[in-house]
Amino acid sequence: MESAMLSVKCQTRRASLGGALLLLAASFGLPAQGGFAQSAAGQRARPCAERPEARQFDFWVGEWDEEVGNKKARTNSVQLILGDCVVLENWAGAGGMNGKSFNFYNAAARKWHQTWVDDRGGVLEFAGEFKDGAMRFAGEASHSDGTKMTQRLTFFPLEKDRVRQLWEQSNDGGKTWAVVFDGVYLRKKPS
Template sequence: MKIRPGVHNRMAILLLAILLLAKGAMAYAEACSTQQHRQFDFWLGDWDVFDASGQQVGRNHIFSVLDGCALSENWTSASGNAGKSYNFYDAAENKWHQTWIDQQGGALYLDGGLQQGKMVLSGTRLGKNGQATLERITWTRLDDGRVKQHWQSSPDKGATWAEVFVGYYQPRKKDNNN
């Protein structure tokens, strides 16, 4: 079989194009696969959420989106209120961000990162009176497979802290009704 000179060149160009596309696809797939991008993966899952007294206060479904570049949170409280957040690692800033919004229009913007094995995110928001309040939420993976969420608030730039919420995320048991 004879290969015409023009065909050989076109085949080489096609092969080179395929290799470059494959390399680009691999780089894209690896864009969010660093160790830092995986730091919050312990929060992934379907969870029943309980307060410190053991009463169920809601359910949360956290899943990976955008090829592992972000976590999507879908919260439903026991009373039916709902909220969502996106959480992602920003390599340029070397920190994690969370953007939260609920069905009443409440918003929260948090930044931070892993500190001694705990994900700690904080941010300032204005209250209805216009006063700035510092919010800090810490997520801790527990040895029994649960995740503890500890939300604190400070009206004085971190000099004192008040507890807003302590919740325990327990892997949700599958049943025929859910």
């Protein structure tokens, strides 16, 4: 029975990740399967590198130590991949937990998207924009009992080598907010 439940959980995780990857492909106008026919307009080698909106989250790219309350908590490696179309986060947390987020600008929707997946089966999806000097995401998730919660995730570029991340959650549709995480990323010095 336990192995059957694990199998269902694994299939659900694969389906969620597969759906996220299909969404990612669709947002770039790529076919979900097979060949990559290119139109004359789509023959540019790096279209995302040339799109100013797709560069709005580049301030987060780099190697980081994460501080919470002036104490080093975790590490984070954030890179540009897929022709600079995706900002990929590789997060290594306390207690051996690891996660990745795929961040990309969907030109058709004129929105940024973040899909977070961790090694414990967690999946979070956000949409947002760069506004008022910060990258601002919002999304809905469910508690284990099925009730909905609203979440917002904000990245503030503080200075060249510091970024603040604020993650908040509301259980009453956004009337009140509780802080889930508030930390600062400090860019690692080259060795």
